[in-house]
Amino acid sequence: MPARFRRSRPLTPTARVRRLRRRITTLFALTSAVGLVAMAVLAIRSDDARWREQLDRTMDADTSWAMGLLETDESGRLDTRVMADTMGTGCPPLTVLSLTPGTDTDLVVDRAPPRPCLSARPADIRQAAAVAVRDEAASAFDRRTTHGEPVRVFALPFYWPDAVEGDRPQGAIVTLSKTSSQGADHRRLTWLVSGGCVALMCLSAAVGHVLSGRAVRPALAALDQQEAFLADAAHDLRTPAASLHTLSETALRGETDSTEVLRRTLSLAQGMGRLVDGLLTRARLMSGTATLAREPLRLDQLVEDTVADAPLGEHRVAVRAEEAIVVADPDLVRRAVGNLLGNALVHGHAPGVPADVRITVARDGTVTVDDAGPGLPPQVAGALFERFRSGGGSTGLGLSIASWVAHAHGGSLTAAAGERGGARFTLRLPTSA
Structure with a gap:
């Protein structure tokens, strides 16, 4: 297809912001260059006129003295x-x-x-x-x-x-x-001023690039937060949306009692509402427009409720919990624990074998999730909590969200090899004490 008939690909918002930064840098450099060139021309012309004027005054004194001797x-x-x-x-x-x-x-x-x-x-x-x-x-x-x-x-x-x-x-x-010496001095000054002007223009371009980068940094950060929010929303809403789709198909075929369909639909809708609220809360927290809803809560009960609400199927999950009170946001901590459990159910077992997950809650506000799977993949072990890092079968946002929740509360999330050969994730949250 001829180039004139090709439609240019629209720029992404990030690309438009970066293009704006380049334009700001160019405009800053050009403005500085115009001013510097004007000052350089003025300085060179002033020096050129000055040395001629000084020489003319000296020659005028000589001729005036000689004129006084004419008779x-x-x-x-x-x-x-x-x-x-x-x-x-x-x-x-x-x-x-x-x-x-x-x-x-x-x-x-x-x-x-x-x-x-x-x-x-x-x-x-x-x-x-x-x-x-x-x-x-x-x-x-x-x-x-x-x-x-x-x-x-x-x-x-x-x-x-x-x-x-x-x-x-x-x-x-x-x-x-x-005038050879004066001309040499003037040429030397011209080179010095020209070289200094070029150096200052380069420095001005560099300073303009740095300043424009600082100016557009909030816009780029906002765009990154927006993209992260959309990706996290898609990740968290995919599973309940798929469950609603399956439930609807089952109800249309008449294979499930209508009362049960409505009950499960209501449960899924409530869960999706909590997810949306959590995502919006995280977006506000990341943008700095809201604060964490910290409150004392029973971490052991929250973990048990999260496991009870999870669709386990044939998988086995054992919970051993001690009474632990932490100061944290209940919805965000529930999401973090749910993401760790979901990661273990997806990746913590061999194909065709049910997962065997053990969750331990300690008094110091530590939640440990152990699985009996193949362990941590070596290629992603160093960047396991980055967004879109996954061992396969998911978008890789669950662990990054859990890590963000832990650090937002002043805690931590670490990964290591478990006692049974699988992966062990340890979530630490600050206690009320």
């Missing part, structure tokens, strides 16, 4: 000898360009360093001076020297000493400065 001769022409004699023009390299009289764009070189420490292309020097004269303000450009080194070209316009307000600049002084 004019008796004929009104620019005289750069004092500047050259006082500070030199080789390093930092200072080039003085002046406008040709009668023009606004033609610049001529009045003073060029004979042996500059940095040499730029004449076109770059003229461009910087032309922009400074035109804008009547300092200008700066990033260029390269004749040897290919990165350099900063700075030009500052100057005026005649007798200039008045409104006069245009008469030329410009151009200086150069290396």
Whole structure:
């Protein structure tokens, strides 16, 4: 069948919650990434502008000092000898360009360093001076020297000493400065900021994954409790439902007296009602919305009543009970004992042979259930009380429910080999003392 005609399998509630967790994690990581990238770009651009601004201030100080040394001769022409004699023009390299009289764009070189420490292309020097004269303000450009080194070209316009307000600049002084060290520092900062940004984004994704996991954990726990409740309900109601079905078929065939049918139907309905109540109680206890109905009760009598109500058939069950008073929930303890007895009746005998079960109730609140069956299967002995673990023939919920009841009361449920070669289950409950 073509893929476009296939209907995608609907996701389970657990899968939808896990998908929501992945989406929350992704959204958290993307939000953090946007913020981190924006901060990184801002930091890199700020550093780039900062080192250029600092370099321009230094170059402006040099050219301003040199500008103070410019003079004019008796004929009104620019005289750069004092500047050259006082500070030199080789390093930092200072080039003085002046406008040709009668023009606004033609610049001529009045003073060029004979042996500059940095040499730029004449076109770059003229461009910087032309922009400074035109804008009547300092200008700066990033260029390269004749040897290919990165350099900063700075030009500052100057005026005649007798200039008045409104006069245009008469030329410009151009200086150069290396930018290789500043550029290397800026690239290093760029790599550090970029690497830190990537590391923080990974950390943000990890933190988001952990936080989203904690956020959806209650939902997953609720779903697990819901699935456990449904499975336990199906397990506990299967037997009385099957008995009702068999009883109904027997009554339809007329093989049983109607009064007996009604009596057994009523008994089964009452038992199913108790099971439903117990399941609902357990669900409320697991979700934390209810507490155990603890009360003093005669454990020996409860065990005897549970055995009397069990459908034994050909199986044999012997009870030896001492008077024992425990503090527990009667319905839940009855279910736990019934599950242990039912497990012994199903698994505690060889095929075709009736079960021989012995139940002992001690004064310390201990119930021991011994059978003469094949014993505990080695493959499930380590996880016997987990849900859906079974030796065969059942869904494996009975022992897990009994274990949960024992631990909910502060007791325990253990399994070991019995004296007759079968399995021995020991249920311990706290006594009234």
